[in-house]
Amino acid sequence: MSHRETHVTTCVLDCPDGCALEVEVIDDRVASIGPAVEAGTSFICGKVANFHQRLYHEERVLHPLRRTGPKGSGHFEVISWQQALEEIAERLLAVRQEFGGEAILPYHYGGSNGLLTDDLLDDLFFARLGASRLAKTICAVPATEVAVGMYGKMPGVAFEDYARAQCIVVWGANPRGSNIHLVPFLREARGRGAFVASIDPRENFGPGEVDLHLPVLPGQDLPVALGMINRWRTQGVLDEAFLREHARGLDPLLERAAEWTLERAAAVAGVPWRDIAHIADRLAESSPAVVRCGWGLERNKNGAQAIAAVLAIPALLGKFGVRGGGYTLSNNGGTRFDRDAVTGPLEWSTRRLNMTQLGRQIDPDAEEPLDPPVKMLFVYNSNPLVSTPDQNAIERGLARDDLFTVVHEQVMTDTARWADLVLPATTFLEGTDLRVSYGDYVAGGIRPVIEPVGEARTNMQLFGALARQLGMIDTAFSWSDEELLRRAVGALRLAGAPAESTLAAGSRQDYDFAGATPVQLETVRPLTADGKIQLTPTQLGPAPYAWLEPAADFPLALVTPGSDRLINSTLGESNVDTLTVTLHPDDAARRGLASGSPVRVYNRQGEVHCQARVSDKVRPGVVAMPKGAWRRSSLNGATSTALCPDTTQVVGGAACFNDARVEVEELTA
Ligand code: SF4
Numbered sequence: 024m025s026h027r028e029t030h031v032t033t034c035v036l037d038c039p040d041g042c043a044l045e046v047e048v049i050d051d052r053v054a055s056i057g058p059a060v061e062a063g064t065s066f067i068c069g070k071v072a073n074f075h076q077r078l079y080h081e082e083r084v085l086h087p088l089r090r091t092g093p094k095g096s097g098h099f100e101v102i103s104w105q106q107a108l109e110e111i112a113e114r115l116l117a118v119r120q121e122f123g124g125e126a127i128l129p130y131h132y133g134g135s136n137g138l139l140t141d142d143l144l145d146d147l148f149f150a151r152l153g154a155s156r157l158a159k160t161i162c163a164v165p166a167t168e169v170a171v172g173m174y175g176k177m178p179g180v181a182f183e184d185y186a187r188a189q190c191i192v193v194w195g196a197n198p199r200g201s202n203i204h205l206v207p208f209l210r211e212a213r214g215r216g217a218f219v220a221s222i223d224p225r226e227n228f229g230p231g232e233v234d235l236h237l238p239v240l241p242g243q244d245l246p247v248a249l250g251m252i253n254r255w256r257t258q259g260v261l262d263e264a265f266l267r268e269h270a271r272g273l274d275p276l277l278e279r280a281a282e283w284t285l286e287r288a289a290a291v292a293g294v295p296w297r298d299i300a301h302i303a304d305r306l307a308e309s310s311p312a313v314v315r316c317g318w319g320l321e322r323n324k325n326g327a328q329a330i331a332a333v334l335a336i337p338a339l340l341g342k343f344g345v346r347g348g349g350y351t352l353s354n355n356g357g358t359r360f361d362r363d364a365v366t367g368p369l370e371w372s373t374r375r376l377n378m379t380q381l382g383r384q385i386d387p388d389a390e391e392p393l394d395p396p397v398k399m400l401f402v403y404n405s406n407p408l409v410s411t412p413d414q415n416a417i418e419r420g421l422a423r424d425d426l427f428t429v430v431h432e433q434v435m436t437d438t439a440r441w442a443d444l445v446l447p448a449t450t451f452l453e454g455t456d457l458r459v460s461y462g463d464y465v466a467g468g469i470r471p472v473i474e475p476v477g478e479a480r481t482n483m484q485l486f487g488a489l490a491r492q493l494g495m496i497d498t499a500f501s502w503s504d505e506e507l508l509r510r511a512v513g514a515l516r517l518a519g520a521p522a523e524s525t526l527a528a529g530s531r532q533d534y535d536f537a538g539a540t541p542v543q544l545e546t547v548r549p550l551t552a553d554g555k556i557q558l559t560p561t562q563l564g565p566a567p568y569a570w571l572e573p574a575a576d577f578p579l580a581l582v583t584p585g586s587d588r589l590i591n592s593t594l595g596e597s598n599v600d601t602l603t604v605t606l607h608p609d610d611a612a613r614r615g616l617a618s619g620s621p622v623r624v625y626n627r628q629g630e631v632h633c634q635a636r637v638s639d640k641v642r643p644g645v646v647a648m649p650k651g652a653w654r655r656s657s658l659n660g661a662t663s664t665a666l667c668p669d670t671t672q673v674v675g676g677a678a679c680f681n682d683a684r685v686e687v688e689e690l691t692a
Contacts, residue, residue: 025050030472031059033531034071035451036590037134039202039354039462042067043531046452046472053078053452053473062531063465068203070590076597078450078476082435085477088445094422097440104478104488107444112492114427115152118398124153125373126398130381132161132405135593137456137469138360138511140482141404144499146362148486150371151495155397158377161411163353164675165327166318170352172560173334175550178518179351180313181464181540186211187347190309191219192302194333195244196317197227200587202462205315206232218305222247223319224582225647226640235298238642241580241681242323242573243292248332249568250288250296251303252280252339260307262341269544270338272559279568280332293644307340311348319584322681324571327674331563338556343544350543355461356550357518357534357541364514365507366499379678380669382413385420396425403431403448403482406592408438410651412678414665415629431485434596437654447479454481455504457511457526464540466517468508470529483507564673577626577684579610582641583650583663592651602633602656604687605647611637614687621658621690624648626683629665632658632690646687658690 027049034042043062047055053075058064077083087107092098102110118126129149133141149156170176185191185208198205209232213219220235221228222244228236239247255261256277266273285303289296306312314336320329334350342348363369376384376393383389385397400421408417421428421441430442439445451458453476456469480488483504490500502510508527515522517534526532541547549556559567573580585591588598604624606616616622620635624646631648633656641647648663656662667683 031062032452032469032472032529033458033465033467034067035135035137035456035458035469036071036593038590039460040204041458041460041463041465041467042071043467044071048473051473063533069587070594073597074450074452077434077594078452080434080596082596083476084432084435084439084445084447085479086447087478090443094424095441097435099445104480107446108488108492111429111444111489114399115493118427119152122395122398125155126395127152127154128376128384128397128400129154129157130378130400130402130405130407131157132159132378134162134591136404137458138515139456139504139507140454143362143366143511144483144486144507145403146369146371147366147497147499148490148495150369151490151497153373155373156371156375158375158676160377160379160671160675160677162678163318164677165321165672166316166330166352168562168675169327169331169560170334172562173331173557176356177543177549178357178536178541178547179354180347180349180543181354182208182351182462184347184540185209185313185315186215188212188311188313189217190305190312191217191315192222192306193220193315194222194317195319195321196315197223197225197319197584198315199227200585204463218309220302220305222302224580224642224645225584235301237294237298237302240291240293240642240644241582242325244320245325245329245332245568245570246283246288247292247294247299248329248336249280249283250285250299251306252276252332252335253283254285254300254303255307255339256280261339265341266338270556270558272557275559275567276332276335293642306336310342311345312337312340312342313348314350316350316352321677323573323679324670324672324682326677326679327672328563328568328570331560332568335558337543338558344542346540346542348543353461354464355459357464357536358459358466359516360459361514365510366497377671377676379412379671379676381407381411382416382420382669385423385426386416387419387423389416398426400426400428402428402438402442406436406438408441409592409595409653409662409664412664412667412669412680413628414661431482433479436592436595446485447477449475449479449481453479455483455508457508457515459515464518464535465531465533466515466522466526467531468512468526468529562674574682574684577686578644579646579685579687580644580681581624581663581666581683581685582645582647582681583667584647585651586649589649589651592653595651595653599653599656602631602648602652602658602662603636604631604633605636605638605641606687607641607643607645608637608639609643610646611635614689616687616689622687623690624666624685624687626666626685628668629661630659631661631663631665635687646685
C-alpha cells in the first residue's frame with residue numbers, strides 16, 4: 024500500500040512571485056507539484072510544475088564524484104563524502120599555504136536560493152579561509168544601487184494594486200516569462216479601461232494585451248526616459264509642489280534631459296517619437312499611474328542611468344500617494360535580514376573579484392594575470408560556463424591543469440562537467456531554507472518534503488562539514504539546518520515587524536504595511552538619510568544621466584532574455600530545445616535566411632552555431648537568444664555568453680550582456 028502525503032512549501036526559484044506550492048509525495052517520491060490554492064496561489068508556471076523531473080533526472084548528481092578523464096570529458100568515479108571532504112580540505116590548505124587565501128575563489132549567486140543557502144555559512148567559511156571575496160554583479164546590482172540611492176529601498180507597488188491603475192508602463196520586463204502573476208492584473212486593469220504600454224526590444228505580450236509596444240533598441244532606454252522628462256518639463260506638467268517637498272537633485276536630471284528632444288531620443292532608440300509622446304502623455308494625465316521597472320534595461324553600459332531615469336518618473340509627475348500609483352522594481356524593500364545577528368559579524372577584507380569577469384580571472388591567456396592567480400574555484404548555486412560573459416575564456420580557465428575546481432550541484436551542468444570534484448546538492452524540495460519573495464509580499468520557511476535524493480547535501484551541511492574537517496571552531500558550523508532556520512527567522516523583519524516564528528516550521532507569512540498593501544509616500548516612505556527622494560543619487564557617479572553611445576562594430580544587437588522554459592540556466596537538463604536566434608523578417612531576408620536555417624552568429628569574441636527563427640516579435644536590428652541555454656542545445660557547443668562582453672558598468676561593476684553586437688550568416692558545411 025503506497026503512502027501518500029501532501030506538503031505546502033514556497034518556491035525559491037529566481038522569479039518575483041513567491042508561489043505557494045502543493046507537493047504530492049508518494050512513498051517519499053515527489054509525484055506532482057501544483058499551486059497551493061488555500062495558501063493563496065491559484066496557478067503556477069510550467070517550469071516548476073515539472074520541477075520533479077529534475078529530482079529524478081538521469082543527470083542528477085547522486086554521489087560525490089572525482090574526475091577520472093581529461094577536464095571537461097565528463098568522466099568521473101564515485102567517492103564517499105568523507106573522501107571528498109578530506110580531498111577538498113587538503114587542497115584548500117595546500118593552495119592557501121603556497122599562494123595565500125586569495126588564490127581561493129568562491130563563485131555563487133543566490134537568485135534561486137533563500138536566505139540560508141547563499142551568503143550565510145558559506146561566507147563565514149570562506150572568510151575564515153581568507154579567500155577572495157566575490158562581487159555579485161551578474162544581475163540586479165545597478166538597479167539595486169540606484170533604487171537604494173534614490174528611495175532607500177522603499178517598498179514598491181504590490182502587483183494586485185496594478186488592477187487599480189489607469190496607466191501601466193511595463194519597462195524592460197517580461198511578466199509572461201517570469202512574474203506571470205502580474206499578467207491577470209494587467210488584464211483586469213485594461214478591462215477597466217487602463218492604458219498599458221510595454222517598452223522592450225522584444226514584443227513580450229500577445230495580441231490585445233497591451234495598447235502600445237515601444238520596441239526600443241537595447242541600451243537606449245535612457246534617451247527615451249530623458250526625452251519624456253524633457254517633454255514634461257517643457258509642457259510644465261512636472262509636479263513642482265511635490266518635488267519641492269519630497270525630492271532633491273532635480274536640476275542635474277532636468278539639465279541632462281534638456282539635451283533630449285523627443286525626436287533625438289526617438290532617432291537613437293529607433294522608435295517613432297509620437298509613440299514616446301503618447302506614453303509620456305498618458306503617464307502624465309492618468310492616476311493612478313505605475314511603472315513596472317524590470318531588469319532588462321540594466322544589462323548594458325547605460326543601464327544604471329536608465330533605471331534611475333525611469334524610477335524618477337513617478338516623483339516628477341507626482342504619482343505617489345494613491346494605491347496603485349508609483350513604481351515597482353524589487354519588492355524586497357520591505358524586508359530586513361540581519362545576517363550578523365545569525366553568524367556574527369564577518370571580518371573579511373580580502374580582494375574582491377567581479378563575478379562578471381570570471382573568464383579573464385582564470386583564463387591562462389589573460390592579458391593581465393591576477394596575483395595571486397586563482398588556483399581553486401569553488402562553485403555553488405551557479406553555472407558560470409553558460410551564464411557568465413565570455414564563455415570561451417571561462418572554458419580555457421576551467422581546462423587549466425593547475426586550477427582545482429569544485430562544483431556543488433543538483434545535476435551535471437555544463438560547469439560541473441569541467442570540475443575536478445562534483446558534490447551532490449539538494450533542491451529546495453529536499454532541504455531547508457528561508458525565502459523572501461522579491462515580488463509578492465510573502466515569506467516562506469522551507470522544510471524538506473522528501474529525503475535528499477542520493478547523497479545530496481544542503482549548502483549548510485556542506486560548509487559545516489568542511490569547516491569541521493578544517494578544524495574551524497565557530498559554533499555556527501555545528502548547527503543543524505533547523506537550528507539555522509530558527510535563528511534566521513529571528514533575524515528577519517517583514518514590513519518593520521519581526522517575522523513570525525512559525526516560519527521556522529515551514530509556514531508562510533503574508534506581510535503588509537499598515538494593514539494593507541503599501542501606498543508609496545503615504546504608508547511607506549523613502550528610506551534615504553533625510554527621508555527625501557534623491558533624483559540624482561551619488562551612485563550614478565561623476566556623470567549622472569550621461570548617455571554612452573552603444574557599440575556599432577557589428578550590425579545587430581544581441582539580447583538574451585529569460586524564457587518560459589528555463590530559470591536562468593536551471594532546468595536546462597530537461598528543457599533542451601534546439602538553440603535558436605530570433606531575427607526580424609527584414610533582417611532575415613537581407614541575409615537570405617528562413618526559419619530553420621542553420622546559422623553562424625558571431626562577433627570578435629566568439630561564434631555560436633544554431634538555428635534561425637524568423638519572427639516579428641523582435642524588432643529590426645535586434646536578435647534574441649535565450650538566456651541560460653545549455654551547450655548541448657547548440658550546434659557547436661557555444662551559447663549566447665560566448666558572444667557577450669565582460670565589460671562592466673560604472674555603477675556596481677555590473678554586467679553588460681546586452682552590449683553584445685553580432686552578425687548572422689548562413690552556416691555552410
Ligand atoms: S518560478 Fe515563479 S511562477 Fe513559477 S512556481 Fe516559482 S514563483 Fe511561481
